[in-house]
Amino acid sequence: MSHREPTVVGVANFNAAEDAAALRAAMKGFGTDEQAIIDILTSRSNAQRQAIAQAFTHEYGRDLIDDLKSELGGNFEDVIVALMLPPEQYLCKELHHCMEGAGTDEETLVEILCTRTKKEIADIVQAYEDMYSRPLAEHMCSETSGDFRRLLTLIVTSAHQGARDEEAGVDPARAQECAQQLYDAGEGKWGTDEEVFNKILAHESFAQLRLIFEEYKSISGRTIEQAIKSEVDGELKEAYTAIVECVENAAAWFAQRLHAAMDGAGTSDKVLIRIIAARSEIDLGSIKQEYERLYDKTLLSDISQGETSGDYKRALVALIGPA
Template sequence: MAGYAKEPTVVSKPGFNAAEDGVALRTAMKGLGTDEQAIIDILTARSNSQRQEIAKFFTQEYGRNIIEDLKSELGGKFEDVILALMTPPVDFMAKQLHKAMSGIGTEEEALVEILCSRDNREVGEIVEAYEELYNRPLAEHLCSETSGDFRRLLTLIVTNCVKQGVRNAQTEVHPERARETAEMLYNAGEGKLGTDEEIFNKILAHECFGQLRLIFEAYKEVSGRTIEQALRDEVSGELKDAMLAIVECVQSPPTFFAKKLRKAMEGAGTDDQTLIRIIVSRSEIDLGNIKRDYERLYDKTLESSVKNETSGDYKRALVALIGGP
């Protein structure tokens, strides 16, 4: 991934005690009414691994499944946030991919956001989790739900990660190869009539993020234009969105996610699924960086935007994860 100091907004709680939290959560859900604020206070201020320990304690101590208890006590978008927090991160992403491909139509944007923004190791873990949860290879499901060059790019990313681990760790960069690869991209697009999407797919899916950063810099020297300008001219539709997502994440994942959050909240209605997915999944990675980029890009805080778009316990839970007042 791009070399930046990651700032999570949720970290492990010092002096954590799973039994203490488990008892407090049981109390919050027992009897008449539910103490939603207690649930928010505990679960938004613990790391995912700590939440898994609380779930284990719940089963051992009460013989109950905390997820089932939470489902029976909560509802709506607030329930969605809390259940997302209680799910191990790779399982949560695998479930989000499955959801994006289930039912009528496919949510291509969700597929792009999840698969094009992550490095080899992260995609590999999601692929494994997917097969374990659904007893079906992710690549096979993607093939049945997408088409054309877009399908080829996504399945290349997924199969590369599993089979050969082609997108190696970002330390394996080869500056001497960057210009040569940039020339290949130029010759496959701007340098000829028509576009050879296969070359673009191969390079963007195979090379690690560190190497891609060097290639994109070299591309400017070769072409006199940025790779984004070239992609906007040379490819279209979902394939263009996927390739631009890779480019943005190579350059700055926080900027990519800040723009995604903005898009989820602008216009009529809110894309709550995307809002929840990004805030929950990035809270332990770089939500602090995303907040800063959001403010820089839109001249308003992420907290204020979320507060305008949400309400009640749902709002309180998201704001707690963002680290707002």
């Protein structure tokens, strides 16, 4: 499914200086006009928000993100800061956070690294080193282990090469070869050779993987998902599954992740904020459609009736757009 529908596309008659002045007014003096902040920042594209931040510094000699942080708090602040950072910097912050301190949040690593195009990964790798003065691959190696670590490290280290392959298009002959290798490494033998799976799933572009998975089905008579479910387990299975599902329908994968974040007791706000903010300019429109198809409810109604409230809820609802 290559059709990706965003919910945020920016505004046509954009004026950075006017927006900067309106934001300054919303934060100046007694009390903060949160609704004005929501109205402006959720309807501008990320490129437009960067221009507003520049105009704000130019005009008032102040840092817009710092000012917003000092006026806002909690989850609402997190949404707004997520919108204000360039996308790759925001994802680097999330990656860094999920590896810092005791224990690593593997689900977040999977969500960010197994679902992005090679070009997006290459941008993240570059930004991570700029921001934290250490390579992402090195930080990840110290926080993960085994085949899971090998897969993520390959994804990150092969991103530059992969980004070139993505532009080069697909190679049907190689797809057939890779599919046979996957079959021989999994169902075709006793035990699974994860190294072959890692190499192919980490190196190939999504378009190429789509061909490989079709070939796999004609060789094996089973889908690659069925093979993975029966051959692999734990966090490696989560990672493989994320790659396979995103190759086939990324919007559905993110819809499931959003649903899980709101399901049961307590909402996983970090996941909610990250997906809605990070996908709003990519495919949040498509994610909404898949959500409704999968759960017979709209994403909007689940968020409105869920455990989010106040300005936080209003900001999420604005990013999601009408049902």
